[in-house]
Every structure is written in structure tokens, then in C-alpha cells.
Amino acid sequence: MSFVAVDWGTSSLRGALIDDAGRVLDERHAPRGILGVPAGGFPAVFDELFGDWMAPADRRCLISGMAGSRQGWIEAPYCPCPADAAALAARVISVVPGRIALVPGLTDSHDDVPDVMRGEEVQIFGAMHLTGVTDGVFVLPGTHNKWVQVRGSRVLGFRTFMTGEFYALLAQHSILSRTVDPAAPLDAEAFAQGVARSAHGGGLLHNAFGARTLGLFERMSPAQLASYLSGLLIGEELHTQPLDAHAEVVLIGAPALTTRYALALEGLRITPRVLGAEATWAGAHALHTALQGTDAAYP
Amino acid sequence: MSFVAVDWGTSSLRGALIDDAGRVLDERHAPRGILGVPAGGFPAVFDELFGDWMAPADRRCLISGMAGSRQGWIEAPYCPCPADAAALAARVISVVPGRIALVPGLTDSHDDVPDVMRGEEVQIFGAMHLTGVTDGVFVLPGTHNKWVQVRGSRVLGFRTFMTGEFYALLAQHSILSRTVDPAAPLDAEAFAQGVARSAHGGGLLHNAFGARTLGLFERMSPAQLASYLSGLLIGEELHTQPLDAHAEVVLIGAPALTTRYALALEGLRITPRVLGAEATWAGAHALHTALQGTDAAYP
Numbered sequence: 375m376s377f378v379a380v381d382w383g384t385s386s387l388r389g390a391l392i393d394d395a396g397r398v399l400d401e402r403h404a405p406r407g408i409l410g411v412p413a414g415g416f417p418a419v420f421d422e423l424f425g426d427w428m429a430p431a432d433r434r435c436l437i438s439g440m441a442g443s444r445q446g447w448i449e450a451p452y453c454p455c456p457a458d459a460a461a462l463a464a465r466v467i468s469v470v471p472g473r474i475a476l477v478p479g480l481t482d483s484h485d486d487v488p489d490v491m492r493g494e495e496v497q498i499f500g501a502m503h504l505t506g507v508t509d510g511v512f513v514l515p516g517t518h519n520k521w522v523q524v525r526g527s528r529v530l531g532f533r534t535f536m537t538g539e540f541y542a543l544l545a546q547h548s549i550l551s552r553t554v555d556p557a558a559p560l561d562a563e564a565f566a567q568g569v570a571r572s573a574h575g576g577g578l579l580h581n582a583f584g585a586r587t588l589g590l591f592e593r594m595s596p597a598q599l600a601s602y603l604s605g606l607l608i609g610e611e612l613h614t615q616p617l618d619a620h621a622e623v624v625l626i627g628a629p630a631l632t633t634r635y636a637l638a639l640e641g642l643r644i645t646p647r648v649l650g651a652e653a654t655w656a657g658a659h660a661l662h663t664a665l666q667g668t669d670a671a672y673p
Numbered sequence: 674m675s676f677v678a679v680d681w682g683t684s685s686l687r688g689a690l691i692d693d694a695g696r697v698l699d700e701r702h703a704p705r706g707i708l709g710v711p712a713g714g715f716p717a718v719f720d721e722l723f724g725d726w727m728a729p730a731d732r733r734c735l736i737s738g739m740a741g742s743r744q745g746w747i748e749a750p751y752c753p754c755p756a757d758a759a760a761l762a763a764r765v766i767s768v769v770p771g772r773i774a775l776v777p778g779l780t781d782s783h784d785d786v787p788d789v790m791r792g793e794e795v796q797i798f799g800a801m802h803l804t805g806v807t808d809g810v811f812v813l814p815g816t817h818n819k820w821v822q823v824r825g826s827r828v829l830g831f832r833t834f835m836t837g838e839f840y841a842l843l844a845q846h847s848i849l850s851r852t853v854d855p856a857a858p859l860d861a862e863a864f865a866q867g868v869a870r871s872a873h874g875g876g877l878l879h880n881a882f883g884a885r886t887l888g889l890f891e892r893m894s895p896a897q898l899a900s901y902l903s904g905l906l907i908g909e910e911l912h913t914q915p916l917d918a919h920a921e922v923v924l925i926g927a928p929a930l931t932t933r934y935a936l937a938l939e940g941l942r943i944t945p946r947v948l949g950a951e952a953t954w955a956g957a958h959a960l961h962t963a964l965q966g967t968d969a970a971y972p
């Protein structure tokens with residue numbers, strides 16, 4: 375029996391109809407993130423988008439992402455780290471009993487400051503399944519990037535980095551917006567210069583100003599500066615990570631982002647494995663299968 | 674003979690009528706930064722604001738700040754570091770010969786990336802004059818903070834940090850804006866927690882996300898989070914500086930900012946000297962006096 379998987383984010387969502395063997399039969403995207411759903415409007419939006427897929431009375435759906443946040447459909451309390459797939463499955467909560475269930479996010483803590491993810495946990499377990507990597511660093515670039523430590527198929531812990539959001543803020547709203555062209559394609563050389571600069575210890579608050587002066591002195595074009603700034607930020611992120619050349623690194627995300635991280639990791643002589651949306655569906659399938667196998671079936 | 678000093682910034686300007694002995698006789702502020710002056714409009718705006726002060730035919734005026742930038746009245750090429758007051762005076766350029774002159778900014782370079790300041794150089798030389806400190810670190814907090822190394826009355830070099838701009842971007846335009854109240858007064862304890870957290874090495878891109886989760890878990894109020902975020906940023910800036918407890922530190926700026934830097938420096942057992950706008954007028958007076966003494970008088 376096939377099932378429906380939905381990754382319901384802040385600004386958009388993706389859904390897939392997946393068969394028993396984990397094959398994706400159909401896929402849908404919609405700009406209906408949780409911020410665009412009015413209070414109490416989740417059942418109607420869900421029905422509008424996936425009503426046809428849910429027509430069979432025994433069709434089930436597993437939702438992950440921000441739909442489980444306080445501003446979402448139903449709040450699914452975070453599952454604490456360390457956590458394996460079984461721990462996550464045990465905390466899946468019911469939206470429509472026996473039919474629609476919500477995957478909780480994960481939480482971790484550093485120096486008594488909490489950290490959270492919602493949705494990425496499904497991708498991580500999916501990526502373990504697809505790659506067979508059960509010990510390594512899983513990196514999920516995005517607005518709020520996640521660096522995840524995995525040992526023995528368990529998520530030991532993770533850190534969030536606001537890299538994607540900082541890039542957007544700096545390129546669009548800061549003084550740098552006057553000299554940076556964020557629509558320009560990746561310039562690998564300028565990107566590498568940014569990554570290298572971030573290793574020199576001046577810190578991001580200082581280095582970012584260099585993206586202003588290099589424009590002011592016409593040493594880089596607006597197109598180059600976009601890649602340079604991206605390199606500064608991704609480099610900054612990399613230099614705070616405990617990575618060595620033997621680290622097994624798995625990148626999960628959109629190619630436009632994973633390409634950049636792969637380039638930056640090259641400088642550390644690390645060749646990552648790279649996955650995209652398939653990690654989400656593989657993770658949902660693994661969780662769905664685990665839930666089917668429990669006595670309670672879907673909660 | 675008294676003279677007019679103007680510190681003409683990006684979004685506003687300040688002017689003072691200063692007598693031979695350096696006493697400020699009158700002071701004016703106006704929201705007429707260079708971004709608000711139409712092309713070719715500088716003479717008219719200057720006349721409107723300072724025409725009465727300039728009425729005596731031999732009254733002179735020294736302008737510093739962004740009025741000397743490419744978008745300003747006339748571009749004054751930067752003076753390279755190291756530079757002392759005499760080097761700066763030698764590069765003052767003429768706007769109206771013998772009457773109105775422009776102070777150039779300073780430029781420095783790190784790893785072949787240029788750095789620049791315009792206006793702060795006058796405050797630095799003024800602060801040396803007022804405090805007698807000729808060796809130390811001069812810190813000028815603001816949108817783009819300057820950390821300046823001074824040895825033997827010379828500006829050896831400096832670094833710019835976009836701390837003020839990052840704070841505004843994060844508090845007003847990022848996801849943190851939902852849980853941070855930037856209008857709240859300083860909460861010294863939350864600020865100190867932010868400074869302490871920045872020393873733990875996670876990096877700003879990670880630590881900033883803590884200002885989100887501490888709100889999400891209701892561990893800090895929006896008012897506390899504003900100070901915490903400020904502490905994270907100022908702490909990040911401090912930890913990239915080569916400072917020790919013997920460093921002579923001079924803070925120059927608005928009390929709302931210098932108070933925060935003094936608090937953060939306290940954690941390093943450094944008690945800074947603190948100056949405000951008086952540094953600008955003292956620096957302008959010193960430069961004006963130096964220019965009067967040259968053969969060329971004002972350029």
C-alpha cells in the first residue's frame with residue numbers, strides 16, 4: 375500500500391506519493407508554507423493539495439517539517455538527541471488517528487542554549503539509508519543550515535548556522551547590497567577567495583566589510599562579490615567545525631547550495647557524498663515502514 | 674579667529690563653531706546626510722545650514738566624513754596608514770580655496786583586502802589630544818565600528834567591523850525580529866550572557882540562532898534577547914582583537930554604545946577611557962590649527 379509523505383516548511387511544501395518499496399510515484403510542490411495558512415486552515419489546505427491521493431480509506435500520510443511547530447497544524451514536541459530512527463518513530467504524533475501523523479523535530483543543547491530542527495531529521499535518516507553512512511557529519515545547507523554528528527546510526531547532536539539567512543540579509547538589506555549582485559551565477563574563483571579569507575581570523579563582522587571595500591576599490595565586480603560573500607559565510611561556518619580529512623561528510627540539499635559546500639570542503643581535502651530531495655522521501659519511507667510494523671500502527 | 678567644523682555623515686551631519694582655543698561656541702545637528710543631498714546640491718545645503726556662521730569673509734570651515742566620499746561633495750582620496758596628524762593635514766583638499774577644506778579618510782589593508790574610514794580619523798586625533806594617550810587601541814562603535822591601533826601618536830592601522838549594521842539587520846529583518854525587542858533598554862545580565870556565549874567558539878552564525886531558540890523555549894524575554902544579541906555581536910568583535918589587560922583602550926562614541934563596550938571590556942579586566950562628540954571637535958581644532966600654521970594656510 376503506497377503512502378503520502380509531506381515536507382511542510384515555512385514558506386512552501388513538497389509532497390510525494392510513495393509505494394511500499396520506497397519508489398516515488400508522484401511528486402507535488404506548492405507555495406503553501408505554514409506562514410501562508412490561516413489559523414485553523416490546515417485541514418482545508420491539506421485536503422485541497424492531497425485530497426485525491428488520500429481518497430483510498432486506508433491511505434496514510436506522514437508529515438514532517440514546520441507543520442509540527444507551534445505555528446503549524448499541531449505542535450509535535452521535539453525529540454531530544456541523541457536519537458535513532460526508532461526513538462523518532464516512537465514520538466510521531468497523531469493528527470488524524472490512524473491516517474495522518476506528524477514527525478517531531480529534534481532538539482539538542484550547547485552550553486545550555488537549545489538548538490532545534492524540524493524536517494531535517496527525516497532527511498538525515500533517509501540519507502543514512504541511501505548512503506549506508508552510519509558514522510559521519512551530515513550537512514544540510516539552507517536558510518538555517520544544520521551540521522549533524524551521526525554515530526552508529528544515531529544523531530548524537532547538531533548545530534544550526536544562520537548562513538543562508540545572513541547571506542540574504544547582507545546581499546539584500548545591508549550596505550553590501552549596493553555592490554553585490556545576488557542573481558549572478560557562482561564564480562568559483564571569487565568564492566574560493568572568500569573561503570580563504572574567512573580562515574584568516576578577522577571574523578565575519580570584519581571580513582564582510584571587505585565585500586564593501588573590494589567593490590569600492592573596483593577590485594571585484596558585483597557578480598564576483600556575490601560569490602566572495604557566499605565564500606566568506608560558508609568558510610566561516612566550516613572553520614568552526616571539528617572536521618578532518620578522514621571525516622565522512624554527507625551533503626543534503628538543493629544542488630545550488632551543495633555545490634558550494636562541496637567546493638569549500640575540497641579545500642579541506644574532503645569529498646562529500648551529495649544527496650537532494652530523495653533523502654526526504656527515503657527517510658519518510660523508512661519511518662512509515664517502522665510505524666506500520668509497530669503494534670499501534672499509525673498513532 | 675573661530676572656525677566651523679562639520680562632521681558630514683551618510684544619514685546626518687553635525688556642525689560646530691569653535692574658537693581659537695578649541696572651545697565649542699555653538700553646535701548644530703541636521704538630518705542632511707550625504708544620501709539626502711541631490712547631485713550638485715552640496716553648496717546650497719552647506720549655505721542653508723552654515724551660511725550665518727560663514728558670514729565673516731575670513732571664516733574657515735573644515736569638513737570631515739562621508740562628504741569626502743565619491744557620493745559626497747568632492748572626493749578626497751584616502752590617506753594611507755600608518756599616518757600621523759601631519760600626514761592627514763598634508764592631504765586635506767580644497768572645496769572653496771582658502772575657505773572650505775575636506776579632510777580625507779584613512780585606508781589600511783589586511784591580506785590584500787582594503788579597509789577604509791571617513792570621519793573617525795578626526796575623532797582619533799582629537800581623542801589623543803584630549804586623553805594624552807599616544808599608544809593604545811581606539812575603538813569607535815557605530816554602524817561600522819573601527820578598531821584602531823595607535824603607536825607614538827600615529828595610526829598604525831585599523832579594522833572595520835559591521836557590528837552595528839549586523840545588529841540592525843538581525844533585530845529588524847531576520848527571523849530573530851519576531852522574538853527580539855530592539856527598543857528595550859540594556860539588560861546588563863542578558864548582555865553579559867551574550868558576551869560569554871560568544872567566547873565558546875560556536876561562531877556568530879551559530880550563536881545568533883540561540884537568540885531564536887532561547888525565545889522559542891521562553892528562556893529569555895524579547896527585552897532580554899535584544900541585550901543578549903547585542904552581547905553576542907560585541908563579544909564576537911572583542912574575541913577577534915589582540916587585547917590584554919594592559920592594553921590602553923579609548924572608546925569614542927555615543928553613550929548608548931560605549932556603555933556596552935565598556936561592560937564587555939570589563940570581562941577582560943580592561944577599564945577604557947570614554948569620549949563622546951568632544952573628540953570630533955578637538956580633532957577638528959587640532960587639524961585646523963595645523964593648517965593655519967602651514968605656509969599654504971588652508972588649501
